[in-house]
Amino acid sequence: MIVGTVREIKDHEYRVGLTPESVHELSAHGHDVLVEAGAGLGIGATDEQYRHAGAEVLDDAASVFARADMIVKVKEPQPAERAMLRPGQILYTYLHLAPDPEQTAALVASGAVCIAYETVTDAGGGLPLLKPMSQVAGRMSIQAGATALEKEHGGRGVLLGGVPGVLPAKVVVIGGGVVGFNAAQMAAGLGADVTILDRSPEVLERLGTYFEARAKTRFSNKANLEQSVAEADLVIGAVLIPGAAAPKLVSRAMLATMQRGAVLVDVAIDQGGCFETSHPTTHSAPTFVVDGVVHYCVANMPGAVARTSTYALNNVTLPHALAVADLGWRDAMRRDPHLLAGLNVWDGKVTCAPVARQHGYAVTDPAEALA
Template sequence: MRIGCPREIKNREYRVGLTPESVKELVSHGHDVWVEAGAGLGIGADDAQYRTAGARVVDGPQAIFAECEMIVKVKEPQAEERAMLREGQLLYTYLHLAPDPEQTADLVKSGATCIAYETVTGAGNTLPLLKPMSQVAGRMSIQAGATALEKAHGGRGVLLGGVPGVLPGKVAVIGGGVVGFNAAQMAAGLGADVTILDRSPEVLERVGTYFEARAKTRFANTANVEDAVMEADLVIGAVLIPGAAAPKLVTRAMLPRMKPGAVLVDVAIDQGGCFETSHATTHDDPTYIVDGIVHYCVANMPGAVARTSTYALNNVTLPHALRMAELGWRDALRSDPHLANGLNVHAGRVTYPAVARELGYEELTLEDALG
């Protein structure tokens, strides 16, 4: 199979879909890999390294989109990339379609087959292709939140860990999954006063056992979420409903009652955000203020630590890419129901139930798509 890896063009996105090591693995199995010139510079991999690995390095994305059967990316295709997709082409990347009707419409129009990293499942209903970026984003959320809390950045001027004789900052983490767990780890490690909220008793038991006295747990009903948000210096939004838009758990009405200069970090922004006042921001302009509350809503947080993120991502995405290249996407999905859950769009139809429901499309069933 001819596999293409274009350079990412989203704002400050330095990750790349394939590392030189991943290219070498694909080439060793007899596949033809095209990489856009400069695609790996953000992770410290130059064109010579890709050529040594066996890739054909091409100028610009046009040839890749025109000639390659499978496109491997990191972030959702931007409008100019979507315009180059064609019928029958396989796109393998993060998509986050539920809160993005424009992208969904363009992918449907393209006729391409689109597999989303974030809905590929694993044993125990896990999301293994999302997990490494959730780990990165969870850890980064505390770094970003700590910076936003500085007075020069509009925050309260609170040091999360405090100092002797001064109480530490209070951190509320809404959601105890992978993002929330990693955020709580970082916050507790700094010495902050951490509260983790979740609706699952099993999750609360697990994180409570892990953190013991280093973090508190609360059931995430409306009253407890509101109470924790009012007390917090920093709130981390770490809620995920796979494939669907995130619920709005912090409302606009809550903001005037929060501590002035408190910070909201919305890690769920890729799925539309879990704060009512959230809208996506960029690394160039990461924060804005509403009712005296600082919002950090960067939609590609892991792109700032591109080398770590790219290698962590390739560790989990490469096996599926190789399998689809070896078997063809249909046989690969037929033989692996977890990979089949990644199918979001095929031949002008939406195939993922939550996306179809959220955006009003008639769903093409997986069985019909594979048939």
């Protein structure tokens, strides 16, 4: 199979779909690998390193799209990239289609086979291709929130950990999954006063056992959520419904109860965001203010730490890429139902039920694609 990767063109996105080491693995399996010139510079990987690993380096993305059977990316294809997809071509990347009707329509029209990292599952019901970026985003959310809390950036002027004689910041984490756990780890490590809200008693028990006195847990009902948000200096939105749009848990009305200069970091923004007042921002302009509350809603947070993120991502995406390249996507999915769960769009049809419901498409059973 001919496998290609291109330079990411989303604002301040420095990750790349394939590292030189991943190219070496694909080449060792007998596949041809095409890499757009400069694709790896954001992680410090030169074109010469890709050539040494066995890749052919091409001048532009169009050349890669024209020849590759499978395109491996990081972020969802931008409009110019969607226009280069062709029927039957495999696209393997993060898609986050639920909040994005335009992208969904373009992928349906392309006829391509679109596999979304974020809906591939594992035997335990987890999302293994989303997990490393959730770990990165969770940890980064505290860094970003701490910066936004500084007076210069519009915040209250509060130091997360406080100092002797001065109380630390109150950090509220909504959601106790991978993002929330990693956010709480970072916040507690900095000495903040941390509260984690979740609706699962099992999750709350696990978090309570892990954090002991370093963080508090609280059941996420409306009253507890409203009180916690009103008292918070920093709120981390860390909720996820796989494949579907995130629920709007913090309303515009709740902002009126918050302290001026408090900060909301919406890590769920890729799936539409879990704050009513959220809209996607970029690393170029990461924050905006609504009713005196600072919002940080960057949709590709891990792109800021591109080298760490790319290598963490390739560790989990490469095995599936090798399976698809070695066997073809149909046989790879017949052998691995967890990979089949990643199929979102095929032959002009939507095969991910939450996406189909969100945008009004008839849902096609992904097993039909394997027939």
